[in-house]
Amino acid sequence: MPVRRQARGERRIGDILDATLALFAELGYDRTSTNAIAARAGMSPGSLYQYFPNKEAIAEALSQRLLDQLRAAHAAAFDQASAASLPLPELVSRVVDPLVAFNVANPGAKTLFGTAAMPAALSAGSRPLHDAVTGRVAALIRARFPGLPDPDVNRAAMVAVQIVAALMGPIVAAEGRERAALVAELKRALVGYLAGSGGSDPAA
Amino acid sequence: MPVRRQARGERRIGDILDATLALFAELGYDRTSTNAIAARAGMSPGSLYQYFPNKEAIAEALSQRLLDQLRAAHAAAFDQASAASLPLPELVSRVVDPLVAFNVANPGAKTLFGTAAMPAALSAGSRPLHDAVTGRVAALIRARFPGLPDPDVNRAAMVAVQIVAALMGPIVAAEGRERAALVAELKRALVGYLAGSGGSDPAA
């Protein structure tokens, strides 16, 4: 049942998602209470539930908003043409750098990027984001290694995404030189991994 | 205040840790209730709290038990001699294979291996395990790359451990052929990463 939103309502939804992202970054999903979200967003619990039916829906909406932002910030990095022709380190940099910037700007995004075997509730909310990113990476790998069978492509994309996700926490937590060093390590790991990804490398 | 444990008590403690490990594997730390632990261990909540002052202490004890088991299962893999002389893929295999076997045998171990920026409660309980493993990996890397400065050694160890931890979830969740394929990918990723770890590789 759709509701005619007023401008004020749209603003409030944004406030809720902002508060949720901040609290997820500090406490994670389980330890973030809906009352705390409402308080940080400057509203009552009742108002919060005017816009979302339950906690999971908030996580889903936040996941969707992050996905949209990521898509916008990442548009250029995922075109197939450069995927096939660029040197591998350059290609990895083009994908990783915006991703790092995004996560630094949005700490707490990683909470919505839960790895695997999580409680179904959060897993369901974060799967769209996770799947979308993995899918884009798979497309990139497929474009670069045209001979690679689909199962191998998907597995390589999953592994690459897991590696990035695993190191994003420490990267976001670090600062300055140490962060730069960790990003360099992440790129080295990805290049080292992908360089040996079966099939021929068009730009090796 | 130490307590003279009877044989029955030691057995009960083992039951509690077994139940906790199983529940952590299914639900994670937050969603595992102490009452559920007691129920699965076949005792009342009161009995559970006869052996542990609180939930965090249970996680710590479990973490310690896992660490001991891991040490036993891993003794041979971490000697310095082979670290310097073995071919890198062989060395990686010797470390990774027992680790995979251990995690397959103890699903839920990964719950105690929380990455970073987790709620302090769980983080404190799992840090010993995490630090011990990272320290052993660091010693291995230091033995293999004698010229590498300490900060670089520690960073590389941390990155390697994060990569292993990130892929352990999918590996444990998979079975048969797919699991073997994922393990192979993990090894490739580690070898690719470590092969380029500055300094000279004694056995390159």
Next chain:
DNA sequence: CGAAAATACGAGCGATCGATCGTGTTATCG
């Protein structure tokens, strides 16, 4: 044996959680 210590139980405490609801306020529109 008998006393002390360890083990066992489970109803229930206080706190907190996600979510509801009755009531009042503000915006939209004919």
Next chain:
DNA sequence: CGATAACACGATCGATCGCTCGTATTTTCG
């Protein structure tokens, strides 16, 4: 304007959480 719908509030609900406590049973040991 008046009417309707969207927005806002916060006390409070029922459920669940980590944990306690009074009491009963079993083991240890002199």
